[in-house]
Amino acid sequence: MPISLCLLQNLPYVGQISGGLKEGMALYLQGVFPTNADQFELNFKTGPSDNDDIAFHFNPRMDQKVVMNSFSTGKWETEESFSDNPFKKGEDFDMFFVVKSEGYQVHVNGKELYTFKHRIPLEKVKMLNINGDVVVNLFGLIQVSYIIMWQNCSKTDTTLPYVAPIPGGLREGMALYLKGVVPTNADRFSISFQTGPTDKHDTAFHFNPRMDRKVVMNSFRNGKWGAEETNICSILRIKGEQHSMFKHRIPLEKVTTINIYGNVSISFLGFVTVSDISPLFLSKYTEDTHIKMPSL
Incomplete structure (x- = not known):
C-alpha cells in the first residue's frame, strides 16, 4: 500500500x-x-x-x-x-x-x-x-x-557509530525513516548502506551532510571511493522535500548493512515498506530524512 x-x-x-x-x-x-x-x-x-x-x-x-x-x-x-x-x-x-x-x-x-x-x-x-x-x-x-526505535542516541553514546544488519537485506520499495537533531557544534555525520559490517566492505550509498557546506554522496567499491556527487536511485527527503537522486552503482541485493556515524542525535530510526511517498509536511521541531529504494 x-x-x-x-x-x-x-x-x-x-x-x-x-x-x-x-x-x-x-x-x-x-x-x-x-x-x-x-x-x-x-x-x-x-x-x-x-x-x-x-x-x-x-x-x-x-x-x-x-x-x-x-x-x-x-x-x-x-x-x-x-x-x-x-x-x-x-x-x-x-x-x-x-x-x-x-x-x-x-x-x-x-x-x-x-x-x-x-x-x-x-x-x-x-x-x-x-x-x-x-x-x-x-x-x-x-x-x-520492521522498525527500530532508539532514544537519545548521540555521538557520545556507545550506540554510535551504529552498525547493524538490515533484516532480509535492502529491497525495492523499502524506505529508511530517520528523525534526529544535528547539534549546534556539529561538523558532519554520515549514513552508509554497505555490503557488510567492516570498513573494507563496499558502500552502495554514502550520504554525508557537512555543516554549512555541501551534502556529499558517493559509493565505495573495491577499496576505492567512486565519483563524488552533490546531487543525488535513492530518493532523499529532508523536512518533507525531495532533495536529490543518487543512481545505483552496486546491486541492491548486495546491500545488507546500515552504518550511521558522526555528529547527530537520533531519536527514531526505522525501515518501512512503501510503494510511494507523497509530499510530507513536517514540523519545525524535527529534522527528518526519508530514503526510498526504487528499482535498478
Whole structure:
C-alpha cells in the first residue's frame, strides 16, 4: 500500500482507511501537546458516526493515566490503562500504533508501552478518528517491514557509530525513516548502506551532510571511493522535500548493512515498506530524512 503522510490542521478528524485495517500496518503520528491541553483521543472505528463501534480507543489524559477501551453495540467495554504517561504539556511526541496479530502495539517516543488486544475483528475497522487537545504535524498509515526505535542516541553514546544488519537485506520499495537533531557544534555525520559490517566492505550509498557546506554522496567499491556527487536511485527527503537522486552503482541485493556515524542525535530510526511517498509536511521541531529504494 502507498505511504500516506500529511499535515492535519483541523480537528476533529474522521477519515476512511483505504482498504481497511490489516495486520502489518502501522499508524504514525507526530504531534505536540499545547500547554493548556487536557486530553486527546484516537479511535479506530467501524464507521464514521458516533454510534459505530470503536475497536481501539486511545485516550491520553494530561497529568493522569493513558486510558484504552473499545465501544461495541452502544456500550463502552472494560477499560485498560497505564500510568507511565509519556505525554507532557508543551512537548512534541512521536507515536506508532503497530497492528499485530494479537492487538494494537503502542510505541511513544521510541518506547514500546502497551499492547491492547483485539476485541473487534480487524476486517471491520474502516475509519480513523482523532479529536481533542493536540496539534498533529504529521500522520499516516504505513506498511511496516520492521522498525527500530532508539532514544537519545548521540555521538557520545556507545550506540554510535551504529552498525547493524538490515533484516532480509535492502529491497525495492523499502524506505529508511530517520528523525534526529544535528547539534549546534556539529561538523558532519554520515549514513552508509554497505555490503557488510567492516570498513573494507563496499558502500552502495554514502550520504554525508557537512555543516554549512555541501551534502556529499558517493559509493565505495573495491577499496576505492567512486565519483563524488552533490546531487543525488535513492530518493532523499529532508523536512518533507525531495532533495536529490543518487543512481545505483552496486546491486541492491548486495546491500545488507546500515552504518550511521558522526555528529547527530537520533531519536527514531526505522525501515518501512512503501510503494510511494507523497509530499510530507513536517514540523519545525524535527529534522527528518526519508530514503526510498526504487528499482535498478
